[in-house]
Amino acid sequence: MAVAIEVPRKTKRIAADDAAERSEARLHSLAKSRLVIEGVSPEIDGGRFAVKRAEGEVLTVEADIYGDGHEKYAAAVVYGASGGGEERETPLSYVDNDRWAADIAFDTPGPHRFSIIAWRDLYATWRYEAEKKKTAGLDISLELTEGRQLVTAALESGRGTKADQKLLKSLVQLLEKAAAKGDAEAQYALLQYGDVVRLLDATGIRTHLTRYHSEVPVWVDRERAAFSAWYELMPRSQSNDVTRHGTFDDVIARLPDVKEMGFDVLYLLPLHPIGKTNRKGKNNTLTPGPDDPGSPYAIGAPDGGHTAIHSELGTFEDFARLVEATHAHGMEIAIDFAIQCSPDHPWIKAHPEWFDWRPDGTIKFAENPPKKYEDIVNVHFYRGALPSIWYELRDIVLFWISKGVRIFRVDNPHTKPFPFWEWMIEEVRRVDPGAIFLAEAFTRPKPMKRLAKVGYNQSYSYFTWRNTKTELTQYLTELTQEECGEYMRPNFFVNTPDINPRYLQTSGRPGFQIRLALAATLGGNYGVYSGYELCEYIPVQGKEEYLNSEKYEIRAFDWKREGNIRDDIAFFNRIRNSEPALKSFRDLAFYNFWNENILYYGKRTPDGSNFLLFIVSLDPHKPQGGNFEVPLWELGLPDDGSVAVENLVNGDRFTWTGKMQHWWLDPEALPYAVLRIGT
């Protein structure tokens, strides 16, 4: 028979000494994280970009947490302001399949962060195993000693409050007394007593405490960034007289009207001096008359550029009065930030290095071959313009912030470098963490999302072109349920000076009510461009553009003319503020309505105290109706349960009994219903 040979084992050092040192350092570095914390959600691109929340808004943090072996664990979210400061802690609860979750919230705007800690919970493991052995009738005297040792260790660790420490001291004494008497039952009862368990949760040793490798950034906004109703207007068209250029005072005169409709944000199209070279005429022609005012997007004239005011609108004193009056009406001003220049902009002479020049010495106009935009030139951001134009543009924003403007609608941001936006928004936020930027990017999905990642608080969306039930359901599900919901907040504009939606060109007044209802209730942020309330719809033939657009001429409207939908607007803006469920963009659910022309959805506060149902016909031409499901299951009710219903449009109150109900919408009467349900 052969004899076993014990072969001498290798020495600890397997290679050169420095390799051995690296190996030992690596060992200790890895050993620090015995528990696994992974699959953390939300976390955008591995923490490269911040999750967004408004102040007080719930952030549900989830992670996969586990370790080797069969021990019990405990875990918590730790969070606070970025760059140090006090750290709060909220316990995570076990969900399923090694997944844990907790809800947290941040109180103040600005940069924040969270991370996750987890540890072996020796006391929980002890309780579990001691109970199993006791139940099996085994001797647990050793277990009782081990339990006492865990309590003593908690006392010695000094964790918890002074009161906790005092309680621990008494507990140790009680346990020792019982042990001295040999009273196993008393010791066991004490160690499994509910209050003792809670005491040990708070003070027990955190064995193998592991912290998630990164601090997940969270940008916290003031509420307006997540919840706003915009009214967009062209200041020069507010005179009620096409022969007189409107002024800031004319805008002030319109404030009660806008306030009556319930808007939060008054968004003014560009205010700056307008170039004369290659100025556009009415309806975007290349042959302007001498009195044609030109497009306000052709920014810059000899009397100034992006920090100047077009002289016919007023002075900075007038503008200050407008800002003040707007605030007095409970609203805020938003202005346009459009980084392009008319050929007359002072920058062209002062900073030729900010522009592109052709081989023949002429400036390069904006173009999309074979189209040319000869009233506009674009700046560039690199070569001789880096970093001077970056500072210049940042300082323009800071200038307007000093004038009382905190909201900026940015024109075509996807045609300027993403790194510029990231840097500029960071810079501005150091001065005003409440500054809000809306990205007017209508481009491919990923660049739109990137703008939101680099810091934009709000984003234009594809909402304008999502009209059918399938389109709306798919798009809203993406926006509210997929990862982009963590950092991108769409602003659902029903129309803009550049978008006269085809749907509204043929829908008549009911179509305007329908699109309003959808935008105001599906969107946390939404907006209308003035004229919408009057159901303005006449297009340049075959195009999604308005005929006789304000972009190229002064217009005048009777803002209360017959057939307007001001009451609908006021209704939606009122319930947006009275019904808490409407404040959350993402707490949205689509339910079954057996009619492809009716969109049926619900919004509900996380605590369930406010629950609204919306039934919106998508057909502006003829009545639609059908059966639908009342989501009784979400209220914990059986299929034959009853709910109290209030029709928020007319105040009717009634009861639905049973899951299946019927509704009918006549677009000539009202194409939508808003119902509040409760038990």
Next chain:
Amino acid sequence: MAVAIEVPRKTKRIAADDAAERSEARLHSLAKSRLVIEGVSPEIDGGRFAVKRAEGEVLTVEADIYGDGHEKYAAAVVYGASGGGEERETPLSYVDNDRWAADIAFDTPGPHRFSIIAWRDLYATWRYEAEKKKTAGLDISLELTEGRQLVTAALESGRGTKADQKLLKSLVQLLEKAAAKGDAEAQYALLQYGDVVRLLDATGIRTHLTRYHSEVPVWVDRERAAFSAWYELMPRSQSNDVTRHGTFDDVIARLPDVKEMGFDVLYLLPLHPIGKTNRKGKNNTLTPGPDDPGSPYAIGAPDGGHTAIHSELGTFEDFARLVEATHAHGMEIAIDFAIQCSPDHPWIKAHPEWFDWRPDGTIKFAENPPKKYEDIVNVHFYRGALPSIWYELRDIVLFWISKGVRIFRVDNPHTKPFPFWEWMIEEVRRVDPGAIFLAEAFTRPKPMKRLAKVGYNQSYSYFTWRNTKTELTQYLTELTQEECGEYMRPNFFVNTPDINPRYLQTSGRPGFQIRLALAATLGGNYGVYSGYELCEYIPVQGKEEYLNSEKYEIRAFDWKREGNIRDDIAFFNRIRNSEPALKSFRDLAFYNFWNENILYYGKRTPDGSNFLLFIVSLDPHKPQGGNFEVPLWELGLPDDGSVAVENLVNGDRFTWTGKMQHWWLDPEALPYAVLRIGT
């Protein structure tokens, strides 16, 4: 009329000087990455863990790549060995929706990495715009000058080979000659000429070159890690005589037999001295007879532990002969690495700090209350055992590597710390990058995946308990199509000493053929535990354990007894090597067969040159058949197309015409079919 006021803009510095410096540094740091490279796939946990590939195996790299504006881009994967060295470059191709992709592969085992670069392709932008203008009949003389400038810039940049530079020089001369003559057509034709475009692709200026922020790690294995057929046996049962303890020489005598069945890996159950204290008797009883050999997992006796050989098996010289003989048969040895000790293991006295002790001074046995495993104690890895046990265990593996073993089946790795495995496998790979570790973890999904992430080359799986069409389809879809496919390679064992699957307890011989067919064709790695070829199935009543298990007694078998399925095993191991499609675990597709008892799937090489279809009845008891779809679409054929078919089981050749075909499987004849199709 009010007068515009140009307000002096802010100075460049908005805060204290150091804040301004940070701001400028941040600006330049961000500005470096003008293009966006994100959504890189595969990348495991943000690059924390390596993607796995075998040498030569295709790695499809994808990323979202785009920039601001409308310019054209180009992009490439750059890759090579970790830690510097030569970097290869493969162009990425545009797929759709800002997604780009490329296939790369690595030639040698070891640590590698890839990253992505992208740049503005000025020449492509120029070609696009010049063509649009020319088509629109506009003057392009300025464009031609700009085109020449781009070629000149390429020449001046010095990129490309010497031959490229020579061609560029000629091209510049030709363009200048044509320009001097005012020959616009000739210049345009040259600049758009295919060879010129390719020349500029290779040499053109890479404007705004951006590199992905991280180097994605890729671990490259030798082929055996991804493609292997294991035969597991208990060495002491190879004597053909229950009264004689088998030896390494008995195992050598069985090699021709194992080779005849076509296996690659011969996996030996533990070889070490077995403890006597609390030794288990036959059928896991606590009352062993004096001759009972005990469980080989109770490792360690006075004559040695994990680096010793159980004396009845042989000496190290005998073991060396076994290793050599196995290699001579074209196979490799795998051994068990089970980190637990019998109460007699020398470590317990030498290293009490590696064990847990109770308050009464006794050692803590392995237990799962109220069950106790009194023939085994576990080591721990922290407190006084950190780092000494880590080094000890690493050195055990290195010891066996020095004895010619390169494959380790690791017992219960999920009950040892994940950081230990990560460190240990890294350490071992520095000595032998071809070392292979198989994780015997049957636990929850996430810990199983974590073991693969921290370095295990192969993983046991839930395959043994996936029997129905739905179960198999869902499980294989997860394993092959989801992210875990990038780093986890299951090894489909049909049975193990611990798992006598319920399915096989009642299936008869056809069930053994069925589960073999599934494991051998669905799994890149698969394994059988000896006795499977004999359709051994008798369980401990009501359990998934074998009666009279080799774990507790010496057994003897007639390895060629009637009713065996050696021919089936040899067939599958033969086609696994002759048919390239079987080498890839992830190139799997399930197709329609209108019978819930028949699983129908295909494997196909990426180039389509080898295309196999598998029709496997899951019903071992009665014949099953039905209609199925031939995937003509994958061959680019219409629904009424024809394919040549070869039945690999019997060599029959025939033609299928039309997408819908019929098949019939009688379990008494053969419950599976393997068909090779081609055009």
